[in-house]
Amino acid sequence: xxxxxxxxxxxxxxxxxxxxxxxxxxxxxxxxxxxxxxxxxxxxxxxxxxxxxxxxxxxxxxxxxxxxxxxxxxxxxxxxxxxxxxxxxxxxxxxxxxxxxxxxxxxxxxxxxxxxxxxxxxxxxxxxxxxxxxxxxxxxxxxxxxxxxxxxxxxxxxxxxxxxxxxxxxxxxxxxxxxxxxxxxxxxxxxxxxxxxxxxxxxxxxxxxxxxxxxxxxxxxxxxxxxxxxxxxxxxxxxxxxxxxxxxxxxxxxxxxxxxxxxxxxxxxxxxxxxxxxxxxxxxxxxxxxxxxxxxxxxxxxxxxxxxxxxxxxxxxxxxxxxxxxxxxxxxxxxxxxxxxxxxxxxxxxxxxxxxxxxxxxxxxxxxxxxxxxxxxxxxxxxxxxxxxxxxxxxxxxxxxxxxxxxxxxxxxxxxxxxxxxxxxxxxxxxxxxxx
Numbered sequence: 274x275x276x277x278x279x280x281x282x283x284x285x286x287x288x289x290x291x292x293x294x295x296x297x298x299x300x301x302x303x304x305x306x307x308x309x310x311x312x313x314x315x316x317x318x319x320x321x322x323x324x325x326x327x328x329x330x331x332x333x334x335x336x337x338x339x340x341x342x343x344x345x346x347x348x349x350x351x352x353x354x355x356x357x358x359x360x361x362x363x364x365x366x367x368x369x370x371x372x373x374x375x376x377x378x379x380x381x382x383x384x385x386x387x388x389x390x391x392x393x394x395x396x397x398x399x400x401x402x403x404x405x406x407x408x409x410x411x412x413x414x415x416x417x418x419x420x421x422x423x424x425x426x427x428x429x430x431x432x433x434x435x436x437x438x439x440x441x442x443x444x445x446x447x448x449x450x451x452x453x454x455x456x457x458x459x460x461x462x463x464x465x466x467x468x469x470x471x472x473x474x475x476x477x478x479x480x481x482x483x484x485x486x487x488x489x490x491x492x493x494x495x496x497x498x499x500x501x502x503x504x505x506x507x508x509x510x511x512x513x514x515x516x517x518x519x520x521x522x523x524x525x526x527x528x529x530x531x532x533x534x535x536x537x538x539x540x541x542x543x544x545x546x547x548x549x550x551x552x553x554x555x556x557x558x559x560x561x562x563x564x565x566x567x568x569x570x571x572x573x574x575x576x577x578x579x580x581x582x583x584x585x586x587x588x589x590x591x592x593x594x595x596x597x598x599x600x601x602x603x604x605x606x607x608x609x610x611x612x613x614x615x616x617x618x619x620x621x622x623x624x625x626x627x628x629x630x631x632x633x634x635x636x637x638x639x640x641x642x643x644x645x646x647x648x649x650x651x652x653x654x655x656x657x658x659x660x661x662x663x664x665x666x667x668x669x670x671x672x673x674x675x676x677x678x679x680x681x682x683x684x685x686x687x688x689x690x691x692x693x694x695x696x697x698x699x700x701x702x703x704x705x706x707x708x709x
Contacts, residue, residue, distance in 0.1 A: 276685070279522065279689050280685055283518050284496040284508065286514065286518045287496045287508045287509070291399040291489075291509075292400045292415075292487075292491070293333035293334075293357035293539050294400060294487075296537075297329055297332055297357060300335050300517060300537065301327060301335060304325070304525070307525035309325035309337055310324065310325070310326050310327075311326070311327060312327070318562055320340050320563070323339075323341065326338055326340070331548055331549040333357055333358070334357065334537060334549035335357075335536075336537075336555065336556065336559050337524060337534070338350075338532075339529040339530075339534075342530050343531075346569040346576070347572075349532070349573055349574070349575070349577035350532045350534050350577045351531060351698055352580070352664065353520045353524075353536075353579070353582055353698070354556075354580075354654050354655070355513050355520055355536075355538075355581075356540075356542070356551075356654055357514065357517060357539050358513075358541055359510040359513070360385055360387075360677045361383050361384070361386065361491065362386070363380060363381050363382075363383045364379070364380055364381075364398070364400075364489070369460055369462070371455055371459075374454050374455060374456070375453070376451070376452045378423070378452060381444075383489065384542030384543055385677050389442065390678040392427045393424070394425070394494070395424065395492065396423040396424060396490045396491065396492060397417070397418045397420060397423070398490055399491060400488035401414070401486065401487045402415075402416055402485075402486045403485045403486065404480040404483050405482045405484055407479045414474075414480070415474075416488075418470060423450035423490060424450060426451065464482075464486075465483075467488075468482070491510075492509050492680060494509075495508075496508030498685065504604075504605060504684060505604065505684060506683045508681065511681040511682075512583070512584040512676050512677065513582075513583050515683060515688055516582035516670065516691075519582065520537075520695055522692055527696070533699045536559075538553075541583075545654060560574070560662070574663050577664050577665070578627060578667075579667070580628065580669060580695065581653050581654060581655030581658065581666050583654065583655070583668065584672075584673040584676060584681075584683070585670035586602070586676060587603065587683075587684075588602060589674060595645070602672040603640070604673075604674070604683065604687065605687055606638055607637055607638030607639045607686075608632070608669050608670065608690055608694060609639075609641065609670055609671070610639065610669055611653075612642070612643050613643065613650045617652040618656065619656045619666035619668050621665070624665050624666060628667045628694070635690075635693040635697040640672070653668050669691070671683050672684065672687060
C-alpha cells in the first residue's frame, strides 16, 4: 500500500470511529473483508491452520489472530497490542439539566482529557444504547448523531479578565454542553430522544424502551491533512486509534502462515481494570484456547514477542524545555521506542534491539523517548500485558502533539513507517533473531 492511500484510509477510519464501540465495529468489518472469520467466546472453536479469526468482547475490545501453519510452542506468536478508547466526555445516567431556558446534559470526564480543548467546539454524540425490544428481549445497538448538536461555550473574557493567566475548570459546573432551548417548565426526556435516534439509524429495530446507554461527545470537525506541504494529520482519537488501524492493516496483508495476534483493549485511559481492559482476562482466555495444554502455552509465550503500540510524545517546539534534550522525538522522523527505568514502559534492551532491527529491515528511521528525570512518566498497556501474560514486550509509538486534546497532531509519514515495521514483524520467516 502506498503512503497516500494508507493515510486517506486512516482518516476515514478515524472519522467513522467516534467511540470504542464504533472502532471495534469498523475493525471487525475490515477483518472480515481481509478474510478473517468471526468466532464467539460463547461458542466452541474449531480453528484451522493457516487461517485468520477475530473475536470481540463487550463490543469495545477485539482480538484478531492468525493460526499459522506451525506448532505454536516451537514458533511462538507475534503479538501487537493497542487500545480503542480516548479521553472524552461521557453522558451521565440522568443527564437532563434545564437552566435559564437552556437544555444541557450532565457529563463525566473519562480519562485524562485536556479539558480546555473541548470548549467552543461543534460536538456530536455517539455510543451504545441498550434497550428492551417489543418482545421483551434486552438488546444493544450503536448510534451516532453525526451532526453538531451540542456546544460548550466559554465564558467571555469580560467576566474573567484573568482567563488567559489562570482558569481552572470545574468538571461538574463548567462542562455540561448546551443542546437546545426549551420553553416553560418543559424538560425533554433524553431516553426518548435516544429511542428516536436508534429507530432512525436502524429502521428494522424493534426497540420499545431505552434502558441504559454508554454515550460520549466528540468533535465533529473531520480529520484532515494540515501544513504547508500537508505533512501533518490533525484528528481526534489519534491516541490510540492510529495504532489500531496501523496494526490491523499490517496484519491484514500477511499470508496467515505465521502465528500472529492483535489485541485492542478498552479502558486504557482509566487504568485498564475492566472486563474489556488489559487487566482483564481477554487475551489470556484467547491464548488458553489456542494452547489448551499449560506446558505448551508456557513454551509458546517464552518464544513470543509483543509490540505495544501507543502514541509517543513528540517534542513541542514551544515547550522544548519540558523534554530530555537528547530524547525529543520529531514528527515525521519515524516511530519511537519508549523507555523508562521505573518500568512505566515495558521495553528492555532485547525487545528494543528487536524493534530497532525490524526498522532497519523495513528501511524505516527510528527514535527514542525517555521522560525528563525530574518529571513523572505516563504508561501504556505494555507493562500490564507483559506482567499478566509473561511476554517480552517493547513499547513504541508514533510521535504526537497535543496528546489527550480533543484534536491531536501527528506526521503523515510516521503511521506509514510504523505500518511498514509491523508488516515486517508479521511477515519475517521464523528465525532465531525474532523468536527467542
